[in-house]
Amino acid sequence: MKAPKTLFSAAVALAMTAGAVVAKTEVHWWHAMGGTNGERVDKIAADFNASQSEYEIVPTYKGNYTETMTAAIAAFRAGEQPHLVQVFEVGTATMMAAKGAVYPVEQMMADSGEPFDGSAYLPAVVSYYQTPEGQLLSMPFNSSTPVLWYNADALKAAGASVPTTWDEVETAAKALVANGMDCGYSFGWQSWVMIENFSAWHDIEIGTKENGFTGFDTEFTFNNDHVANRLQAIADSQKDKLFKYGGRRGDSLPMFTNGECGMWMNSSAYYGSIVKQAQFEFGQTMLPLDTGVASAPQNSIIGGATLWALQGHEADEYKGLSKFLTYLSSSDVQAWWHQETGYVPITSAAGDVSEGQGFYKENPGTDTATKQLSLNKPTPNSRGLRFGNFVQIRDVINEEMEAIWAGNKTAQAALDAAVERGNKLLRKFERSAK
Amino acid sequence: MLKRVHFPTSPLPYFLVAPQVIITLIFFIWPATQAVYQSFLIEDAFGMSTEFVWFENFVYLATDEIYLDSFGRTIFFSICVAFLSMSLALILAGFADRVIKGTTTYRTLLIWPYAVAPVLAGALWVFMFNPTLGIFPYILEFLGVDWNHYLNGSQAMSLVIIAAAWKQIAYNFLFYLAAMQSIPRSLIDAAAIDGAGPIRRFFDHIFPMISPTTFFLLVINAVYAFFDTFGIIHAITQGGPANATSILVYKVYNDGFVGLDLGGSAAQSVILMFLVVAMTIVQFRYIERRVEY
Numbered sequence: 001m002k003a004p005k006t007l008f009s010a011a012v013a014l015a016m017t018a019g020a021v022v023a024k025t026e027v028h029w030w031h032a033m034g035g036t037n038g039e040r041v042d043k044i045a046a047d048f049n050a051s052q053s054e055y056e057i058v059p060t061y062k063g064n065y066t067e068t069m070t071a072a073i074a075a076f077r078a079g080e081q082p083h084l085v086q087v088f089e090v091g092t093a094t095m096m097a098a099k100g101a102v103y104p105v106e107q108m109m110a111d112s113g114e115p116f117d118g119s120a121y122l123p124a125v126v127s128y129y130q131t132p133e134g135q136l137l138s139m140p141f142n143s144s145t146p147v148l149w150y151n152a153d154a155l156k157a158a159g160a161s162v163p164t165t166w167d168e169v170e171t172a173a174k175a176l177v178a179n180g181m182d183c184g185y186s187f188g189w190q191s192w193v194m195i196e197n198f199s200a201w202h203d204i205e206i207g208t209k210e211n212g213f214t215g216f217d218t219e220f221t222f223n224n225d226h227v228a229n230r231l232q233a234i235a236d237s238q239k240d241k242l243f244k245y246g247g248r249r250g251d252s253l254p255m256f257t258n259g260e261c262g263m264w265m266n267s268s269a270y271y272g273s274i275v276k277q278a279q280f281e282f283g284q285t286m287l288p289l290d291t292g293v294a295s296a297p298q299n300s301i302i303g304g305a306t307l308w309a310l311q312g313h314e315a316d317e318y319k320g321l322s323k324f325l326t327y328l329s330s331s332d333v334q335a336w337w338h339q340e341t342g343y344v345p346i347t348s349a350a351g352d353v354s355e356g357q358g359f360y361k362e363n364p365g366t367d368t369a370t371k372q373l374s375l376n377k378p379t380p381n382s383r384g385l386r387f388g389n390f391v392q393i394r395d396v397i398n399e400e401m402e403a404i405w406a407g408n409k410t411a412q413a414a415l416d417a418a419v420e421r422g423n424k425l426l427r428k429f430e431r432s433a434k
Numbered sequence: 435m436l437k438r439v440h441f442p443t444s445p446l447p448y449f450l451v452a453p454q455v456i457i458t459l460i461f462f463i464w465p466a467t468q469a470v471y472q473s474f475l476i477e478d479a480f481g482m483s484t485e486f487v488w489f490e491n492f493v494y495l496a497t498d499e500i501y502l503d504s505f506g507r508t509i510f511f512s513i514c515v516a517f518l519s520m521s522l523a524l525i526l527a528g529f530a531d532r533v534i535k536g537t538t539t540y541r542t543l544l545i546w547p548y549a550v551a552p553v554l555a556g557a558l559w560v561f562m563f564n565p566t567l568g569i570f571p572y573i574l575e576f577l578g579v580d581w582n583h584y585l586n587g588s589q590a591m592s593l594v595i596i597a598a599a600w601k602q603i604a605y606n607f608l609f610y611l612a613a614m615q616s617i618p619r620s621l622i623d624a625a626a627i628d629g630a631g632p633i634r635r636f637f638d639h640i641f642p643m644i645s646p647t648t649f650f651l652l653v654i655n656a657v658y659a660f661f662d663t664f665g666i667i668h669a670i671t672q673g674g675p676a677n678a679t680s681i682l683v684y685k686v687y688n689d690g691f692v693g694l695d696l697g698g699s700a701a702q703s704v705i706l707m708f709l710v711v712a713m714t715i716v717q718f719r720y721i722e723r724r725v726e727y
Contacts, residue, residue: 100480101480
C-alpha cells in the first residue's frame with residue numbers, strides 16, 4: 001500500500017527536477033501591438049527564442065497603449081510586473097519620474113555585461129529617450145515622424161510642384177482648389193504635427209527647461225508669435241478652402257485617400273494604409289519650412305513607443321532581456337520591421353540594409369522619415385519633449401486648436417489658453433513626481 | 435401566566451448571511467474606504483512617492499472649471515436619459531397592454547435590447563451614426579443636417595443620450611407592463627362604462643395607479659444614467675469632442691486610468707459616492723411621500 005505512494009511522489013519529484021533543468025528563463029514582454037503588428041511582434045520573439053536556448057521571451061498583448069501602460073503600473077503596484085513593457089512616447093515623463101520602478105536600459109545592459117553602442121542608433125530617435133547626460137532610458141521600438149503626403153496626380157493636373165515651404169504649400173493648395181479640388185491640405189495628430197514638430201523643425205522651444213528634459217518645473221512657451229502666426233494663417237485660409245480640418249488623430253486620412261484634399265501632413269507610418277486605399281499616384285516629402293521663422297529646417301521629432309525595463313527581477317532575467325534587446329536592434333531585425341511596418345529603423349545600419357536590398361528604389365519616398373529625423377544633430381529644442389500629464393495636455397491642445405478652426409478664438413488667444421491650462425497640469429505632475 | 439417563547443441561539447443565521455456580508459465588505463466597503471484614503475493623497479502612478487494632502491484634491495476640483503462643467507453636463511444627461519427612456523417605455527407599455535394578438539412577440543421584441551451589453555449597444559450606434567459610413571448621417575443629409583458627432587458637441591451629446599435611453603427602455607417597459615397588468619380590470623372597465631376614452635383612462639387611472647413603479651424606476655434610471663452609461667460613452671465618443679460628453683463617471687475613469695492622476699480621480703469618485711447617497715435619501719424622503727401606494 002505504501003510503496004506505490006512513495007514511488008509516485010518520487011516520480012513527481014523527478015519530473016519536477018527534470019522540468020526545472022529543461023525550463024528556460026522566462027522574460028515577459030507586455031506590448032500594445034494588435035492585429036498584424038502583433039503577429040510581427042510574436043515572430044520577433046519566436047525567432048529570438050529559436051536563436052538560443054537559455055532564455056524565452058514571452059510576448060503578451062495587453063490592449064492599446066493606455067491600457068498596456070495602466071496594466072503594467074497596476075501590476076507593478078501589486079509586485080507582478082513584467083520585465084519589459086511598451087510605452088507610448090507621451091508616457092515617457094511618467095515612466096522617467098518613477099525612478100525606483102524603471103531600469104534604464106543602457107544601465108541594465110552595462111550591468112548585464114551586454115555591449116551597447118549608443119552611436120549606432122539614429123540620434124533623433126534615441127535622444128527623445130535619453131537623460132540630459134545622454135544615458136538611454138528605454139529602447140525605441142516603433143517610431144515614426146510626420147511627413148507631407150501629396151497626391152502626385154492632382155498636383156500634376158493642377159500644374160503645381162511638390163512644396164518645400166509653407167508659401168509653396170499655399171500656392172499648391174490654391175492651384176489644387178482652382179483645379180476643382182475640395183480642399184488643398186489637411187493634417188491629423190495636430191498637437192504632434194503642428195505644435196511639437198512645427199517647433200522642432202524650426203528649432204524653437206515648446207517649453208522651458210529644454211522642453212522639460214532638465215526639470216519638472218518646466219513651463220510651456222508654444223504660444224509664441226511663430227506658432228500663432230502660422231496657425232492663424234492656416235485658419236484664415238479656410239475661407240478659400242485651402243485648409244480643411246478633418247478631426248483628431250488619423251480621422252482625416254479618408255479625406256486624403258478619397259481625393260478630397262491634395263496634401264496631408266501626418267505620420268509616415270500611414271504608408272501601409274495609403275498604399276491600400278489611394279487610387280492615385282502619391283508621394284511623401286519633408287515637412288514644409290516656414291521661411292519667416294527659420295532659413296533651414298532643423299530635424300523633426302518622433303512619435304510611437306519604446307520598451308521600458310521594470311525593476312524587481314533577477315539579474316539572470318535581465319541578462320536575457322539585454323540579449324533580446326541586442327537582437328531586437330540588430331540590422332536584419334530592424335530592416336525587416338521597418339520595411340514591413342513603415343516605422344523608422346532605429347539604427348543607421350538598418351537603413352543601410354534596406355537601401356542595399358533596394359527597398360527605397362522600389363518604394364520611393366519611404367526613406368523620407370529617416371532623412372528628416374537625421375537631417376541635423378538634434379538641438380535641445382528638437383530632440384523631443386518631456387512633459388508630465390501629456391496625455392491630458394494633448395487633449396487640451398486639441399480642444400483649443402479646434403476652437404481656432406471653428407473660428408471661436410484667434411490663434412493667439414487659443415494658444416494662450418492652451419499654455420495656461422497645460423501649465424496647470426504640469427504643476428500638478430510636478431507635485432506628484434516629487 | 436406570561437408566555438415566553440425562547441428561541442435557542444443558533445449560529446446558523448449568521449452563517450447564512452455571512453457570504454453576503456463578506457462580499458459586501460470585500461467588494462464594496464473595503465474599496466470605498468480605499469478610495470476615501472486615496473483621495474487625500476497626491477501620488478505618482480507607480481506609488482513611489484506619496485504625499486498626504488488632506489482636502490487639496492477636493493479644493494482643486496472645486497476650482498476646476500472642467501470638473502464643474504462636467505457636473506452640469508451629468509445632470510442634464512441623466513434627466514434626459516431618464517425622461518426619454520421612461521416616457522417611451524410608458525407609451526410602449528401602454529400600447530402593449532392593449533394588444534390582443536401576438537402579445538408575446540411584441541413583448542419579447544421590446545425586451546430584447548436589455549440583453550445587449552452596453553459596449554455592444556454603443557458599437558451599434560457608432561456604426562449607424564458614423565459621419566462617413568453610417569445610414570443616419572446619410573438620411574439626415576437630405577434634411578439638410580450636417581451630422582458629425584466627432585466635431586459637434588451637441589450632436590455627440592444627443593447621440594449618447596439616445597443610445598443610453600434606448601438601452602434602458604426595455605427594462606422600464608418590463609416594469610411598466612407588469613404594473614399595468616396588476617391593475618384590477620374592473621377599475622378600467624368601470625371607467626370605460628362611465629365614458630372615459632383610452633387616453634382619459636390612461637391619465638386618470640392607469641398613470642396614478644402605477645406611480646410607485648414610476649418612482650422606483652426614477653431611482654433606478656438615475657443610478658443607471660450616472661454609472662452604467664460608462665460603456666456606451668466609452669464606445670461612442672470617449673468623452674469627446676472637447677469633453678462634450680464627459681460625464682462624471684467617465685471623467686473618473688479618464689483622469690485615473692488615462693491621466694494616471696489617482697488622487698484626483700479618487701476624490702471624484704468619493705464625491706460621486708456621496709452624491710448617490712444624497713440623491714437616494716432625497717428621493718426616498720421627499721418624493722416617496724407624494725407617491726400613493
